[in-house]
Amino acid sequence: MSNKHQEIERIAEKRAKTTPPPLWKVVLLNDDFTPQDFVVALLQHFFHMDEAQATRVMLMVHHQGRGICGVYVKDVAETKVAQVMQFARQHQHPLQCVMEEN
Numbered sequence: 001m002s003n004k005h006q007e008i009e010r011i012a013e014k015r016a017k018t019t020p021p022p023l024w025k026v027v028l029l030n031d032d033f034t035p036q037d038f039v040v041a042l043l044q045h046f047f048h049m050d051e052a053q054a055t056r057v058m059l060m061v062h063h064q065g066r067g068i069c070g071v072y073v074k075d076v077a078e079t080k081v082a083q084v085m086q087f088a089r090q091h092q093h094p095l096q097c098v099m100e101e102n
């Protein structure tokens with residue numbers, strides 16, 4: 001029979017295995033220079049949206065100042081932000097993409 005200490009450890013291990021990881025929002029910010037078509041293409045490519053969905057998100061950012069592209073675990077969100085920023089810089093657009101904990 002296990003003692004109290006072992007029992008507590010067993011419960012802590014089970015919790016570590018079953019607790020879902022924190023999720024992060026990837027957020028696109030508006031600016032006055034990045035072309036709308038470029039943002040739509042970017043959303044289709046990096047976030048797997050169809051054209052209608054990508055257009056809705058782009059217009060949300062354009063009108064509200066920001067919009068959510070997707071929600072991911074931390075390392076995936078970091079990769080998405082880095083990919084979007086690199087793609088925008090390659091094309092000399094000032095687009096900003098950030099991540100926020102949910």
Ligand code: TYC
Pocket residue numbers: 028029030031032033034035036039058059061062095096
């Ligand atoms: N406001 C930009 C324009 O009118 C379009 C735009 C949308 C830019 C979303 C950035 O994240 C953005 N050309």
